[in-house]
Amino acid sequence: MTRPTRRERLRTATVTEIKDGARRLLVTGGPEAISLRAIARDMGMTAPAIYRYFPSLEALVIELAGDLFDELRRHVEHARDTVGVDPLDQLAAMARAFRDWAIQHPAEFTLAFGSTVPGMDAFQDGCLDENHPGARFGMAFLRPMIELWRRAPFPTPPADVLDRRLAASLEPLRRAHGDVPVEVAYVFLTGWTMLYGLVSLEINNHLRWAVSDPQALFEAALAGFLAQLTGAVATPAGAVTR
Amino acid sequence: MTRPTRRERLRTATVTEIKDGARRLLVTGGPEAISLRAIARDMGMTAPAIYRYFPSLEALVIELAGDLFDELRRHVEHARDTVGVDPLDQLAAMARAFRDWAIQHPAEFTLAFGSTVPGMDAFQDGCLDENHPGARFGMAFLRPMIELWRRAPFPTPPADVLDRRLAASLEPLRRAHGDVPVEVAYVFLTGWTMLYGLVSLEINNHLRWAVSDPQALFEAALAGFLAQLTGAVATPAGAVTR
DNA sequence: TTGCCAGAGTGAACGGCGTTCACCGAAATA
DNA sequence: TATTTCGGTGAACGCCGTTCACTCTGGCAA
Numbered sequence: 001m002t003r004p005t006r007r008e009r010l011r012t013a014t015v016t017e018i019k020d021g022a023r024r025l026l027v028t029g030g031p032e033a034i035s036l037r038a039i040a041r042d043m044g045m046t047a048p049a050i051y052r053y054f055p056s057l058e059a060l061v062i063e064l065a066g067d068l069f070d071e072l073r074r075h076v077e078h079a080r081d082t083v084g085v086d087p088l089d090q091l092a093a094m095a096r097a098f099r100d101w102a103i104q105h106p107a108e109f110t111l112a113f114g115s116t117v118p119g120m121d122a123f124q125d126g127c128l129d130e131n132h133p134g135a136r137f138g139m140a141f142l143r144p145m146i147e148l149w150r151r152a153p154f155p156t157p158p159a160d161v162l163d164r165r166l167a168a169s170l171e172p173l174r175r176a177h178g179d180v181p182v183e184v185a186y187v188f189l190t191g192w193t194m195l196y197g198l199v200s201l202e203i204n205n206h207l208r209w210a211v212s213d214p215q216a217l218f219e220a221a222l223a224g225f226l227a228q229l230t231g232a233v234a235t236p237a238g239a240v241t242r
Numbered sequence: 243m244t245r246p247t248r249r250e251r252l253r254t255a256t257v258t259e260i261k262d263g264a265r266r267l268l269v270t271g272g273p274e275a276i277s278l279r280a281i282a283r284d285m286g287m288t289a290p291a292i293y294r295y296f297p298s299l300e301a302l303v304i305e306l307a308g309d310l311f312d313e314l315r316r317h318v319e320h321a322r323d324t325v326g327v328d329p330l331d332q333l334a335a336m337a338r339a340f341r342d343w344a345i346q347h348p349a350e351f352t353l354a355f356g357s358t359v360p361g362m363d364a365f366q367d368g369c370l371d372e373n374h375p376g377a378r379f380g381m382a383f384l385r386p387m388i389e390l391w392r393r394a395p396f397p398t399p400p401a402d403v404l405d406r407r408l409a410a411s412l413e414p415l416r417r418a419h420g421d422v423p424v425e426v427a428y429v430f431l432t433g434w435t436m437l438y439g440l441v442s443l444e445i446n447n448h449l450r451w452a453v454s455d456p457q458a459l460f461e462a463a464l465a466g467f468l469a470q471l472t473g474a475v476a477t478p479a480g481a482v483t484r
Numbered sequence: 485t486t487g488c489c490a491g492a493g494t495g496a497a498c499g500g501c502g503t504t505c506a507c508c509g510a511a512a513t514a
Numbered sequence: 515t516a517t518t519t520c521g522g523t524g525a526a527c528g529c530c531g532t533t534c535a536c537t538c539t540g541g542c543a544a
Contacts, residue, residue: 001269005512006296006511007511007512007519007520007521010491010521011520011521014521035500035501035502036502036503037500037501037502038434038500038501044521045521045522045523046523046524047502048503048505048522048524049521049522049524050298050502050521051504052520052521052522053504053521056502056503057501057502069307071344113446113448114446114506116357116359135451135452137410137499138451138452157462157466159464160464161465161469162462163464166458166459166460166461167459168454168455169453169454169455169456169458169459170452170454170459171451171454172450172451172454173451173454175452175453176452184379185452186459186514188435188460188498189449189453189459190436190454190463190466193435193436193439193440193443193463194432194435194436194439195439196439196442197435197436197438197439197440197447198352198435198439198441200438200439200442200493201435201438204355204356205440206355208414209377209379209380209414209415209418210380210412210414210415210418210427211411211412211414211415211432212410212411212412212413213407213408213410213411214411216407216408216410216411217408217411217412217428217431219408220399220403220404220405220408220428221432221435223399224399224403224432227403228401246543247538247541249490249491249492249540253491271492276529277529277531278518278531279530279531280525280529280530287492287494288492288494289492289497289530289531289532290493290495290532290533290534291492291494293532293533294491294493296493298530298531298532299531300532324502398497400521425539430525482497
């Protein structure tokens with residue numbers, strides 16, 4: 001492992017400066033405000049120079065989106081590692097960290113999770129596993145749920161809901177981390193859907209007509225979901241009968 | 243009510259032709275492909291002429307998004323009106339219609355629900371009620387759930403989850419349609435979140451790493467949610483104990 | 485019927501954009 | 515020291531949204 005040469009150091013510094021500029025434009029002016037010319041201007045350069053570092057604007061944006069995803073994942077994992085060892089506490093902390101990051105970085109959240117350009121689809125077809133943004137996220141949330149299930153299986157839907165077809169459909173997820181039980185995979189996906197859906201609706205202002213205090217709704221939904229994992233029979237909504 | 247003059251007829255025809263062109267570009271090339279010059283070219287016109295009909299490209303896109311929302315809402319309501327009078331059947335049909343439309347019109351779905359340009363936020367601040375896309379949708383799904391609750395209240399989370407703060411937070415929604423009980427408002431929101439989240443994840447290809455057959459997952463989640471509304475104690479995931 | 489005018493459309497222009505290409509200087513390498 | 519590689523420039527092309535001065539024409543009032 002040799003120390004990077006001077007050229008390499010300068011190059012990576014320039015790359016990060018370009019990405020920082022792109023992010024600044026994203027935050028201040030939205031995704032459409034990201035332009036090679038503006039980035040170059042802020043750096044005291046000309047636009048064609050950026051082509052020495054990225055093959056196109058689209059490639060730069062895609063790489064930026066990947067970086068943002070990693071940042072969000074680190075944020076979530078940090079929350080998990082700070083809260084203790086109880087998987088339930090970890091899941092709660094991770095969900096809250098997810099929402100907090102999204103609220104503090106709405107433009108970045110939108111770029112990272114938004115439907116990216118058509119070209120990205122094909123790109124992601126190839127590497128279903130490691131590279132897909134959603135995958136890295138899923139793994140982080142999946143692990144505590146597996147641990148929870150290992151300690152004490154939580155109530156799950158009956159076999160007529162978790163049928164054979166569903167089991168087959170969840171095969172990719174179940175393979176992704178050892179051998180995940182169908183029940184865990186399914187409950188994980190409902191939780192992830194709720195978390196993503198709620199935060200996404202809030203960020204996109206699709207809740208304002210109905211909810212004045214989204215955090216209250218978020219905490220209720222979180223409590224409801226976690227109650228389901230404790231053995232109490234609960235809806236995602238959190239309905240409980242003992 | 244007088245018949246529209248000839249001028250007015252020509253004008254509305256041109257307006258729809260412009261919107262149709264914009265939509266065609268959206269479908270074939272994504273949101274970024276919508277350009278006044280391309281629309282005008284397809285119509286055999288020049289770009290500045292469009293300014294006689296729309297004050298800017300952004301205004302055109304916003305209006306198009308509104309139209310798409312209405313189309314989706316009509317699609318969902320049509321499904322509801324076709325399936326019969328049972329609210330449970332209606333909800334199932336509406337949810338499936340929602341997903342079907344999104345799958346058949348992914349570009350339109352993304353535009354309608356996507357985080358629109360910053361300018362639209364301020365616009366939507368003023369008219370929280372009628373004009374917000376999410377609101378019109380909510381109403382459609384909310385009605386059957388109210389009817390269901392009227393016939394037979396379904397199990398809901400205990401009071402420590404549906405606390406006073408949450409009740410206050412849901413005030414806008416509860417006022418939107420007479421006087422909606424907190425329980426109904428909350429369960430409705432969890433259902434809407436699941437529906438939006440699941441479809442949105444599927445459209446954005448954020449499920450591909452985990453799920454090979456999204457319809458199976460959708461049907462399971464739908465069954466789980468509806469089970470909750472029948473009086474069986476069920477999770478959003480659909481866990482049931484009798 | 486005649487005259488006017490609102491409204492639709494045009495063409496040129498401005499500035500901004502992504503991208504390509506020929507070119508140049510300096511730094512690393514041989 | 516000679517050469518190659520790398521980072522950067524400036525000009526250019528074609529696209530874009532938008533503005534503006536202008537023409538033309540269909541409908542309406544006198």
